[in-house]
Amino acid sequence: MKLRLSIWSVVLVAVALTSVVLLSGDQAMASNMGFKMNKVIVGTGTAPIGQNRVALPYKNPYNNALDVCQALGLTALSGKVQQIDAATGVTASHICTQAGPFSLTERVGLRITNPTAAGGILVGSHASNPPGSVTLRKAGATPIGQNDFPVPYHTTAVTSNDLCVDLALPAGAGVRQLDAATGVTCVVICGTAPTCNLVLGESVLISGLTVDLTIAPGHPGHF
Numbered sequence: 001m002k003l004r005l006s007i008w009s010v011v012l013v014a015v016a017l018t019s020v021v022l023l024s025g026d027q028a029m030a031s032n033m034g035f036k037m038n039k040v041i042v043g044t045g046t047a048p049i050g051q052n053r054v055a056l057p058y059k060n061p062y063n064n065a066l067d068v069c070q071a072l073g074l075t076a077l078s079g080k081v082q083q084i085d086a087a088t089g090v091t092a093s094h095i096c097t098q099a100g101p102f103s104l105t106e107r108v109g110l111r112i113t114n115p116t117a118a119g120g121i122l123v124g125s126h127a128s129n130p131p132g133s134v135t136l137r138k139a140g141a142t143p144i145g146q147n148d149f150p151v152p153y154h155t156t157a158v159t160s161n162d163l164c165v166d167l168a169l170p171a172g173a174g175v176r177q178l179d180a181a182t183g184v185t186c187v188v189i190c191g192t193a194p195t196c197n198l199v200l201g202e203s204v205l206i207s208g209l210t211v212d213l214t215i216a217p218g219h220p221g222h223f
Contacts, residue, residue: 044115053205055152059124061124074118075097079113081112084143133216138209155223160196176205
């Protein structure tokens with residue numbers, strides 16, 4: 001199995017001389033060096049086409065939704081950034097360039113929708129461990145329990161089943177990936193045989209938990 005890299009280009013930036021970020025055989029090998037990524041934001045089509053899922057690097061300069069809009073070149077006519085609180089179901093939403101952007105929550109994936117295609121640079125760096133633990137929330141009235149989990153670009157996990165094992169997700173939990181370009185979803189139920197390849201820098205939707213589950217620092221495993 002190989003990570004799908006078609007929409008990502010990982011480029012080295014000068015932060016340290018002793019570390020590198022490179023691609024080898026379609027596998028990401030990362031370090032504590034800073035990096036930048038050309039991120040393609042897919043334009044809106046028939047839903048769910050254009051519903052982009054983004055995982056920011058563990059260390060990044062983005063404090064609020066407007067920062068992400070500006071990095072990706074999105075405007076009020078071409079972008080909306082959202083984060084969902086899986087515990088309450090409350091959705092924080094910001095139309096790009098408008099006033100009052102919400103502050104970003106660490107280790108929660110972003111949902112970016114827009115009517116026109118755009119692109120941009122997202123910058124950040126590797127961290128030896130994620131910034132603290134994260135709690136995945138149990139299922140409730142949608143979107144409660146809809147956990148947008150950001151998979152880091154430097155993860156050693158290759159497939160969604162790897163995440164099931166690494167995060168100790170119970171049998172029956174679902175891991176869903178959405179291809180914003182085609183609108184096709186790939187769903188894996190933990191404990192079953194079918195699997196999906198992960199996409200570097202994208203978040204996955206984890207749902208179907210019967211109890212809250214705390215993921216310790218250091219997970220998922222990473223280079």
